[in-house]
Amino acid sequence: MILTLTANPSIDRTVVLDSELVRGGVYRARASVSDPGGKGVNVARVLTSSGVQAMAVLPAAPTDPLLSALTTKGVRYCAVPTSGQARTNITISEPGGTTTKINEPGASLTVATREELFDAVLDLGRDAAWVVLSGSLPPGIPTDWYASIVQALRDTPSKVAVDTSDAPLLALAASFPESAPDLVKPNSEELAQLTGANAEELERAAAAGDPTATVTACRILLDRGVGAVLATLGSAGAVLVSNEGAWFATPPRIQALSTVGAGDSSLAGYILADIERCSGADKxxxxxxxxxxxTALPGTTLPTPEQAHPESVTVRALDSPHTSSPIPPTSSPTRSSTHS
Known part of the structure; x- marks a missing residue:
């Protein structure tokens, strides 16, 4: 089983426009859709659609529409009761893939709810292959909460992945190596927050085919105890650095429709490959x-295995003397069977 924690879940509402958004304008939406969201929820949705057992841990009132939405999607969940309703995040999608996001802060959690969430993650996490801590923290939770959970999970067999930003990310890093997880998944801005690198320069260099600066930044985190770093660089691709090596992947050209959930889908794809014991390159x-x-799907739509095409991704080993030679896939993944 894969366990995901979403401390600040949401209903993600996407509005699709036929023209570019101009401040102060009036628009008629071409389409709109609502989905259960929050980064950990998104990871659980992708894993579930891939046939892998996943459970989303989150705070939610028993009557919250978020829970019925998760049931409709077939996602198992453990909901810690709370009085507040899940926030609503709004995404405005323009032609060409430009998205504007408006995220609510979320309902404040009591100390009792926070402690119950913590206990639920530790209890269920002991039997999980991975525990994924994702997204922002709502009011009422201290910024070092993820760091505390990582430290508490150290005595369990489960691997821990963290995907967050800003104050919770910096608080996590402040406690390295004690709070260093098995995997962190920063984008360029988050990697810059952690290492002092320049996010724009990282993406620009990678787009030109030179991910050296990104690899250097990732290795700073490895030196501080992190097991592996999956750094996503937008359309420039992604870098994976671990003690086993470093790899750079470039995606095929696509028509981008929405970037919502792309990072969460990337993390889910990595975990799918990891539980199948794939090589670093194939992860x-x-x-x-x-x-x-x-990214090729509209709004908050998340991919199924049939929509993901690993064979179209080019991967290079950066620690190899033949760095210009792409690494062929070692397997052709199909829809995953259920894992416990």
Whole structure:
């Protein structure tokens, strides 16, 4: 089983426009859709659609529409009761793939709810192959909460992945190596927050085929105890760095419709490959394939295995003397069977 924690879940509402958004304008939406969201929920949705047992841990009132939406999607969940309703996040999608997001802060959690969430993650996480801690923290939760959970899970067999930003990310890093997880999944801006690199320069260099600066930044985190770093760089691709090596993947050209959920899909793709004991190159390949598939889908739609095409992703080993030679896939992933 894969366990995901979403402390600040949401209903993600996407509005699709036929023209570019101009401040102060009036528009008629071409389409709109609502889905259960939050980064951990998104990871659980992708894993579930791939046939892998996943459970989303989250705070939610028993009557919250978020829970019925998860049931409709077939996602198993453990809901810690709370009085507040899940926030609504709005995404405005323009032609060409430009998206504007408006995220609510979320309902404040009491100390009792926070402690119950913590206990639920530890209890269920002991039997999980991976525990994924994703997204922002709502009011009422201290910024070092993820760091505390990572430290508490150290005595369990489960691997831990963290995908967050801003204050919770910096608080996590402040406690390295004690709070260093098995995997962190920063984008370029988050990697810059952690290492002092320049996010624009990282993406620009990678787009030109030179991910050296990104690899250097990732290795700073490895030196501080992190097991592996999956750094997503938008349309430039992604880098994976671990103690086993470093790889750079470039995606195929696509028509981008929405970037919502792309990073979460990448993380899910990595985990799918990891539980199948794939090589580092193929973990990165699957991550980029799922992230690319999400970008090619409208709104908050998340990819299925049939929509992800790892064979179309080019991967190079950066620690190899033949760095210009792409690594062919070692397997052709199909729809995953159920894993416990």
């Amino acid at each position: 990165l390949r699957r991550a980029v394939a799922y992230g690319t598939a999400a």
